Amino acid sequence: MVFSSFVFLFGFLPLLLLLYFLAKRRVKNSVLLVFSVLFYAWGEPLWVAVLLLSVCGGWIGGTQLERYRDRPASKLVLAFAVAFQILLLFYFKYIGFLLDTLRSITSIDIQVETPGLPIGISFFTFQVISYLIDVYRKEAPALSSFSKLLLYISLFPQLVAGPIVRYADVQDQLTHRRVTLEGFSQGVIRFSIGLGKKVVLANSLSDGVTLFLDGDLHDLSVMGAWFGIILFALQIYFDFSGYSDMAIGLGYMYGFRFRENFDYPYISRSATEFWRRWNMSVGQFFRDYVYIPLGGNRVRPMFNLFVVWFLTGLWHGASWNYVLWGLYFGVFIALEKRFLHRLLSTLPAVVSHLYFLVVVLVGWVLFYFESLSRGLMYLRIMFGMAAVPLTDMQLLIHFRNHLFLLTVACIAASPLPRLFHGKTSDYLRLRPAGALYVNLLIPTLCLGVLTISTLLLVGKTYTPFFYFRF
Structure with a gap:
């Protein structure tokens, strides 16, 4: 599933928002997790197994790092845990590249059926590695809850094409976060x-x-x-x-x-x-x-x-x-x-x-x-x-x-729109027109962008994001 699709814009996102804000605080993470896994499974359900395998390796590695903290064995645990993630990435993304290179420079012709490429594997592998290293460096504690680690890795906004979100940056937000009207408006x-x-x-x-x-x-x-x-x-x-x-x-x-x-x-x-x-x-x-x-x-x-x-x-x-x-x-x-x-x-x-x-x-x-x-x-x-x-x-x-x-x-592609917005906001802040600019003009422009984007999507074929291939 891609953000720029009718299924996401008019099905997945509205339904998730409705259920998320109706849900009680203690189950909000569960709602996000279920929808995040559904988001990833939409195109190819089998790749969810790869995601779960990667997260499982990260969870076991994290708990063992916590167990052997401040002991020499922790370095060995980190090495094995990171190596597992790299080998998983190598198998799905680079094994075909390696075999093709060997065929081109030698007479060896190894006939091996190469696997497909799970969408976003480079991004979620790096996030698992980030988690393991942050735990090892004591920048964040290991998660005892597998579901919470799975939520961090599979969180649908950044799952398939980044940005790579460091565990240390969001560890508190996984448990304690608050949605405000201002923050939600900025998000829209x-x-x-x-x-x-x-x-x-x-x-x-x-x-x-x-x-x-x-x-x-x-x-x-x-x-x-x-x-x-x-x-x-x-x-x-x-x-x-x-x-x-x-x-x-x-x-x-x-x-x-x-x-x-x-x-x-x-x-x-x-x-x-x-x-x-x-x-x-x-x-x-x-x-x-x-x-x-x-x-x-x-x-x-x-x-x-x-x-x-x-x-x-x-x-x-x-x-x-x-x-x-x-x-x-x-x-x-x-x-x-x-x-x-x-x-x-x-x-x-x-x-x-x-x-x-x-x-x-x-x-x-x-x-x-x-x-x-x-x-x-x-x-x-x-x-x-x-x-x-x-x-x-x-x-x-x-x-x-x-x-x-x-x-x-x-x-x-230049900072001109941002500079214009900043100057205009500063100029109108203490004037009556300031409220109209913030509360009417900006939402109207956003609605216009959404409308134009929707009209352009009509009749268009599937257009994935360029970085999905990575």
């Missing part, structure tokens, strides 16, 4: 914004992405190649940040407070800054649970850096293009640590921003094309190293027909 607004990002912007941009990136590359021009990857950069941002907005908004509706996952990444001036703003929960996970334990900036910092970026790329997908994409950013971040950051800080902001845009757009090419040869061909076209024209009629027609959409997308 945030959910509406996220739905608009996905349905109005990301889905509308996807047609252009398919046209320019999936078509015959011989028909592409230099400007068409740059235009196509810009469309994809906007599409994946609105798709993923839209999901995060909806997840955070849904959390507010039930009293949960999740951390932000995006902070206008395309206004960055370096690759380092970009990764402080893009998918922040994954970046924080690798920093706290991989980079710092390896030694961080104290011991072998470059080695630690490239381990993190190799794993970051591999986490995104079982294909060498994702590994290359991760290492590509690792190289630029290493260079920025060495000297590029000092150089960029002396240059005008527009120059450093252009540098960043070129770096990130080339990176999105590596990310998009699982075929490395096709990706390299696309890069050759972008940089005028192929026998293609500078521009073409297809580009001009598409740009003209979608100029309004592109303008809205570029503005929405």
